[in-house]
Amino acid sequence: MNKDIYPFYQAEDDFLYFFVSSGIKGDIQKAVVISDVPDSSNYPSDSVYNLGFGDVVAVSSSWILDDSPRSGNGDMPKVIATVALIAMDFLREHPWALLSLEGYVDEKSALQGKNHRNILYQRAIDSNWAELSTEFRFWGVKSGKTEDYIVGNQYDRILVNFK
């Protein structure tokens, strides 16, 4: 993806990545956590990982990942492009992994019946489809059914692996 992105840092040996969003509201620390989804008899035999993304915030002398904020830092395309690049890097490093992502559904999204962060993820995928689809396979989950990803369709969850 030939996009403007933020440099990111990986916590060694951990599926944890940091970057800093610099925008109209200043610098906001962001993190992407990729965590494995425990095995189940009823779903994929692949190693399944879930992508979590949000702001790193200090709470009681420690840090947590908060996925709820709408930062309004004026740099959402750059932030989403950075998250997408992190996901691609992870999949290149772990080609057996199936990565699952679903955006945070905030109050506004719930009221409108739309997952706005998913829409942004999908916009990033759709606008780079020609390039991404040569290297990765995508599926969309909608109402409990999985289908090959179709550009322009809206999904509840997106699944992707390395070809």
Added chain:
Amino acid sequence: MITSMKKHRAEEHEAFLEELLKDKEKIIAAIKNSPSVIRKQQEAIEQLSKLKPPFPWDKDRREEAV
């Protein structure tokens, strides 16, 4: 001036990372066990467990194996 601002920001980022990784294992564990991460993981488990096989990614792997 732009170079100076970029340098300042880079220094701030480095300072953040230094602070964040000072007690690396504890902080990484805290972030990875954040309520939002646990919640998203639970949602993924719940949603993925409802999918019915055959899974399309398994089909692709089988075709590759042939």
